[in-house]
Amino acid sequence: VERHPADLLTAYVDDALPPEVAVGVAAHLAECEHCRTVADDLQAVRTLVRTLPEPVPAASLWSRTLARLAPAAPRPRRGRWWLAGAAAGAAGIAVVLHLPVPDLVAPRGGGAAAQWHLQRHAEAALEHPLADVTLATYLSGDLPYTTTVPDAGR
Numbered sequence: 449v450e451r452h453p454a455d456l457l458t459a460y461v462d463d464a465l466p467p468e469v470a471v472g473v474a475a476h477l478a479e480c481e482h483c484r485t486v487a488d489d490l491q492a493v494r495t496l497v498r499t500l501p502e503p504v505p506a507a508s509l510w511s512r513t514l515a516r517l518a519p520a521a522p523r524p525r526r527g528r529w530w531l532a533g534a535a536a537g538a539a540g541i542a543v544v545l546h547l548p549v550p551d552l553v554a555p556r557g558g559g560a561a562a563q564w565h566l567q568r569h570a571e572a573a574l575e576h577p578l579a580d581v582t583l584a585t586y587l588s589g590d591l592p593y594t595t596t597v598p599d600a601g602r
């Protein structure tokens with residue numbers, strides 16, 4: 449190899465080159481001190497990165513997430529009689545769109561309700577990776593599926 453294979457060295461260090469290319473780079477490294485130094489540096493960085501500790505989320509992450517989600521939880525509705533029809537319609541739409549039919553009763557109360565909805569949302573995201581089921585859609589309430597909250601129960 450006549451030119452310095454600078455653009456191949458990272459892949460070489462990562463052992464990600466096709467064998468026939470790697471052979472050429474190895475032959476060049478045997479002759480070129482400059483590229484050997486670069487490759488050694490890359491190898492050192494690679495090793496150093498692997499010694500870094502895994503990031504640990506703060507203990508307060510979950511409570512802070514719930515606190516942000518609580519105001520976004522759908523408000524209880526009244527008039528359950530039409531919810532049955534709406535639920536049936538939603539179930540039909542969900543079947544057509546291959547979206548999950550959610551549990552019909554969510555717990556009441558900010559924290560529990562938010563956690564319940566977030567769990568449904570996470571399940572939908574797992575089952576439908578191509579659907580727009582992101583945290584942004586959850587927070588905006590623009591959900592690609594339907595959930596029902598029990599009425600206030602007077």
Ligand SMILES: [Zn+2]
Pocket residue numbers: 451452453476480481482483484
């Ligand atoms: Zn070189």
